[in-house]
Amino acid sequence: xxxxxxxxxxxxxxxxxxxxxxxxxxxxxxxxxxxxxxxxxxxxxxxxxxxxxxxxxxxxxxxxxxxxxxxxxxxxxxxxxxxxxxxxxxxxxxxxxxxxxxxxxxxxxxxxxxxxxxxxxxxxxxxxxxxxxxxxxxxxxxxxxxxxxxxxxxxxxxx
Numbered sequence: 001x002x003x004x005x006x007x008x009x010x011x012x013x014x015x016x017x018x019x020x021x022x023x024x025x026x027x028x029x030x031x032x033x034x035x036x037x038x039x040x041x042x043x044x045x046x047x048x049x050x051x052x053x054x055x056x057x058x059x060x061x062x063x064x065x066x067x068x069x070x071x072x073x074x075x076x077x078x079x080x081x082x083x084x085x086x087x088x089x090x091x092x093x094x095x096x097x098x099x100x101x102x103x104x105x106x107x108x109x110x111x112x113x114x115x116x117x118x119x120x121x122x123x124x125x126x127x128x129x130x131x132x133x134x135x136x137x138x139x140x141x142x143x144x145x146x147x148x149x150x151x152x153x154x155x156x157x158x159x
Contacts, residue, residue, distance in 0.1 A: 017093070024086050034081060038090040041078040045071055 025031035052067035081087050105111070 021089065021093075024089055031086065034084055034087045035090040037081055038078065038087040039094055041074055041081065042091065042094050045074045045078060048074060 021032070021035050025035060048067050048071035052064050052071060055067060056064035082091060
């Protein structure tokens, strides 16, 4: 099994999470859109608030203002959607999931470095394909367009 693929049990978790939403929306497409909109708006809101925080900390007042204005608009839209009643369930589920992830992150000792995890995983995958080569340096050279037939070619073949 490929460790980078989603485990099959996660499909069961998704179905279990989606079932109450489908029942609450009675399968009506427009009602389902309201549930999805809440989750998307919460994501946008959190992202905009985080960006406003970071650019304010860097002293970029114009960007902080723009992000804060956008966050206010998204918060207003979110509140309008929540006034419709049932989408509050979507917000509750979002908060519950976020809380669970926060608890797991805290119990793990609040690890850092997640921002470059994908690039590290990709580098590891490419290095595995370059056995016998000089690892990441060889991959870097190949990814820059050097096919290995230049004077810098090593005695180990195309690497």
